[in-house]
Amino acid sequence: MSEPIKTDVLIIGAGPCGLFAVFELGLLDMKAHLVDILDKIGGQCAELYPEKPIYDIPAVPYITGQGLCEALLTQIKPFGATFHLQEMVQTIEKIGDPQFRVTTDRGQVFEAKIIVVAAGGGSFQPKRPPIPGIEAYEGTSVFYAVRQMEAFRGKRILIVGGGDSALDWTLNLAPIASHLTLLHRRGEFRAAPDSVNKMMALVGEGKIDLVLGQVSELRGEGGRIAQAVVKRNDGSHFEIACDALLPFFGLTMKLGPVAEWGMAMKDGEYILVDTATFESSVPGIFAIGDINWYPGKLKLILSGFHEAALMAQKAHRYVYPDKRLVFQYTTSSTSLQKKLGVA
Amino acid sequence: MPKITYIDFQGTARTVEGEIGSTVMETAIKNAIPGIEAECGGACACATCHVHVDEAWRASVGDPSPMEEDMLDFGYDVRPNSRLSCQIKVTAELEGLVVRTPERQA
DSSP: OOOOOOEEEEEEOOOOHHHHHHHHHHHHHHOEEEEESSSSSSSSHHOOTTTSSSSSBTBSOOOEEHHHHHHHHHHGGGGGOOOESSOEEEEEEETTTTTTEEEESSSOOEEEEEEEEOTOOOOEEEEOSSOOGGGBBTEEEBBOOOSGGHHHHHHEEEEEEESSHHHHHHHTTTTTTSEEEEEEESOOSSSSSHHHHHHHHHHHTSEEEEEEEEEEEEETTTEEEEEEEEEESOEEEEEOSSEEEEOOEEEEEEEEGGGGOOOEEEETEEEETTTTTTTSSSEEEEOGGEEOOOOTTTOOHHHHHHHHHHHHHHHHHHOTTTSSSOOOTTTHHHHHHHHTTTT | OOOEEEEETTTOEEEOOOOOSSSSHHHHHTTTTTOOOOSSSSSSOOOOEEEEEEEHHHHHHHOHHHHHHHHHHTTTTOOTTTEEEGGGGGOGGGEEEEEEEESOOO
């Protein structure tokens, strides 16, 4: 386990609200580390709708999800925030007034004066495919991620999906599997054309099988899969014998440990906050963006931006209890402009 | 207001009126039709408003767009007559439309 990282603020979630929080905190001299379970920055914008248009960012008539994330990254660049990706916060322990020890699922420990929960709809986790009874095989012969490739050597593998994850793992595992079948609903793939071409080449060389259809049933015993029953598009059925099934059906958001950190919640889903400060019921833990609730709450990015600004004002009082906070405008304040690197 | 009939997996038919310009999904949600979930609210970002379009209506309704096909990859029991109902706009030509909801949504 590595040394604890000490910082002013730990931001949970690197979506648009977590990113903009870096800006508001940075203007007030607070440094931040961000933790996010995805392998990229941008949260729902980057994962669910990078290419789709957003029309309601104030002063921005049109911007894509990905475009918004890139613009925010540019805006927060002066503040040098550190990102910890593919990592999820698990436990939060109060060690001061306020101060918190935060531990992630990779064993990294942070010590932060305050925490900002900008977790959106929850952590993105692999979606369970709509195959009846699949839960019985999860972890023994059904896997949603590959942690160690060697575990699949010599196995008969069935990969289901048509996106980059399914194609990447088909290409990675084909050389070590005893047999590999890629199953997809249709002949068109969402994955990068280069990956699709490489996969088709393997099919042409007889090194893997490509089958069109959908899994309707799994057969096996004691968590060990024996066969997947596949329905073709013409309605006929056939079986594929396999030892391991890797379904890549996209990601879905799960609340996860957020509900276990002692904060008052609404319906067990949203963190209740004070609208003057966006602080939760635990002093020193704030919540901004889709994850919070208050009377009149709207799940809009622009709301999360406003919430970040107010949060930073209260955060300053915790991080610099002896400093006076003078409200300044970026337009006219030389000191703010120096921090932004424009003066 | 065109009439739309939703038939559930048990065979129960429910007929409601849709507003021109809205979608088959919105019409279902407004009328509390069971079997359609619309988790993403109609953004073509999930596969939970999935319906099987009656064969007689397939030509009028048309085929899924490429974006819709990408989302249908995540659907349950996807068939050649599958559409995401949030992508079917209600028009006067769809008077009498019949769709079936699958056994479950993804």
